Amino acid sequence: MTGLVLSGLSCRHGRRVVIDGIDLALQPGEFVGLIGPNGAGKTTLLRAAQGLLPFAGQSSLAALPPRERARAAAFMPQGREIAWPVSVEALVSLGRIAHPDAAAEVDRLATDRAIAALGLDRLRHRSATTLSGGEQARALLARALAQETPLLIADEPISGLDPAAQIEVMQMFRQLASQGRTVLASLHDLGLAARHCTRLVLLHRSRIAADGPPRAVLTTRNLADCFGVAAHVEEAPQGLIVQLLGRAARDT
Numbered sequence: 001m002t003g004l005v006l007s008g009l010s011c012r013h014g015r016r017v018v019i020d021g022i023d024l025a026l027q028p029g030e031f032v033g034l035i036g037p038n039g040a041g042k043t044t045l046l047r048a049a050q051g052l053l054p055f056a057g058q059s060s061l062a063a064l065p066p067r068e069r070a071r072a073a074a075f076m077p078q079g080r081e082i083a084w085p086v087s088v089e090a091l092v093s094l095g096r097i098a099h100p101d102a103a104a105e106v107d108r109l110a111t112d113r114a115i116a117a118l119g120l121d122r123l124r125h126r127s128a129t130t131l132s133g134g135e136q137a138r139a140l141l142a143r144a145l146a147q148e149t150p151l152l153i154a155d156e157p158i159s160g161l162d163p164a165a166q167i168e169v170m171q172m173f174r175q176l177a178s179q180g181r182t183v184l185a186s187l188h189d190l191g192l193a194a195r196h197c198t199r200l201v202l203l204h205r206s207r208i209a210a211d212g213p214p215r216a217v218l219t220t221r222n223l224a225d226c227f228g229v230a231a232h233v234e235e236a237p238q239g240l241i242v243q244l245l246g247r248a249a250r251d252t
């Protein structure tokens with residue numbers, strides 16, 4: 001299986017509809033940023049798509065049996081606290097549980113690659129519970145990478161990272177996509193999303209308000225209507241630049 005197809009995906013928390021009839025098809029090679037204001041439903045969508053929450057409608061991923069699902073998609077959740085005092089290396093190698101038939105050497109190489117990709121070599125023997133918040137985020141991302149799945153789903157993967165680490169992770173996602181994987185990540189940094197994602201999906205009030213290349217989604221109109229911010233958006237040689245100027249003036 002490649003990519004991800006959601007059809008009519010809806011999800012409630014209690015009696016409240018949080019995701020309402022989402023249709024979305026993601027292809028290999030895409031780095032899709034899922035954006036939207038707080039409470040728009042991004043986490044709910046990412047979890048329901050994996051069958052981690054009850055939902056109505058269809059998800060090509062949730063439809064798979066659990067073992068196949070673990071080989072199809074890796075997930076970096078929003079909650080970052082690591083409770084077990086295992087080494088970073090042991091934590092990252094947990095991603096290999098998805099491949100019970102792989103040779104030990106293959107597992108070791110995949111773990112090493114993920115540790116190197118996230119710049120964790122220096123920390124590999126450190127207890128994961130002693131890492132800083134940003135280091136824990138990188139360790140959990142490395143665990144997802146070690147799973148070596150065609151689809152990578154990450155919930156706010158760059159929140160809490162320093163600026164250089166944020167850029168490195170975004171570049172890594174873009175590179176994974178260019179190698180034929182599908183990356184779906186919820187993001188709050190619109191500037192980084194604009195420059196690195198191949199496509200943005202804007203969630204607003206439980207539905208998709210816009211879907212397409214960053215320049216088509218990050219319009220001043222969408223930024224005002226969905227995020228309530230006034231912005232300057234400009235095409236530059238280095239990509240789309242989004243500058244947030246302040247709160248949008250409200251219509252009276």
Ligand SMILES: Nc1ncnc2c1ncn2[C@@H]1O[C@H](COP(=O)(O)OP(=O)(O)OP(=O)(O)O)[C@@H](O)[C@H]1O
Nearest residue numbers: 013014018036037038039040041042043044045186
């Ligand atoms: N377990 C729950 N029970 C009841 N309501 C919930 C639950 N989880 C989330 N919600 C509500 O569902 C809505 C969507 O939440 P969700 O976490 O999906 O939003 P989000 O777009 O990821 O937000 P954020 O950007 O703040 O992380 C919010 O209004 C939230 O309060």
